[in-house]
Amino acid sequence: MFLARVYGTVVSTVNHSYFDGRTLLLVDRVDENLEPTGGYMIAVDSVQAGAGELVLVLDEGTGARQVTGDPKGPVRTVIVGIVDEVDGPR
Amino acid sequence: MHLGRVKGTVVATVKSPGLEGIRFLVVQPLDRARKENGEAVVCADATLQAGVGELVYFVGGREAAVALPQEFVPVDHSVVGIVDQVEDL
Numbered sequence: 001m002f003l004a005r006v007y008g009t010v011v012s013t014v015n016h017s018y019f020d021g022r023t024l025l026l027v028d029r030v031d032e033n034l035e036p037t038g039g040y041m042i043a044v045d046s047v048q049a050g051a052g053e054l055v056l057v058l059d060e061g062t063g064a065r066q067v068t069g070d071p072k073g074p075v076r077t078v079i080v081g082i083v084d085e086v087d088g089p090r
Numbered sequence: 091m092h093l094g095r096v097k098g099t100v101v102a103t104v105k106s107p108g109l110e111g112i113r114f115l116v117v118q119p120l121d122r123a124r125k126e127n128g129e130a131v132v133c134a135d136a137t138l139q140a141g142v143g144e145l146v147y148f149v150g151g152r153e154a155a156v157a158l159p160q161e162f163v164p165v166d167h168s169v170v171g172i173v174d175q176v177e178d179l
Binding site: 006007008009010011012013014015016018019024026028038039040041042043050051052061064072073074075076077 | 122157170179
């Protein structure tokens with residue numbers, strides 16, 4: 001899993017049927033200081049994350065299919081948490 | 091998943107079993123600013139209708155094969171959607 005910040009959405013009508021009715025969010029990856037690394041991902045939302053929120057992103061298929069409840073979903077990247085706080089030495 | 095731009099199509103007559111009937115696309119990955127970034131990959135087209143020049147999103151790894159009708163096929167990238175719009179929130 002990694003930390004990221006929500007910055008956009010992807011709108012699509014022609015897609016694999018798994019994605020029908022699902023929200024795709026664009027997230028910026030962030031480092032341990034919560035600064036953007038320059039990398040981004042498109043992730044399926046499972047927690048109703050909003051713009052600018054710091055989120056926890058899973059990038060593994062079996063878990064992603066489990067979380068989104070479709071064993072046949074071609075999905076690997078899912079937002080699985082909204083982060084309240086990141087603690088520790090910086 | 092990442093954004094990509096379809097650059098072309100690939101036709102192969104001789105191929106591994108399981109790859110019959112799959113459309114293959116040359117897809118250039120894009121960075122956050124939607125500029126071309128990295129090396130092009132060949133994706134199976136799980137939408138069946140992505141065309142050259144279109145903005146798409148694709149999935150890599152085991153999930154690429156899961157996107158196809160037959161799940162146990164030697165495919166490592168698949169286009170799973172055609173992008174209508176990218177919105178910054």
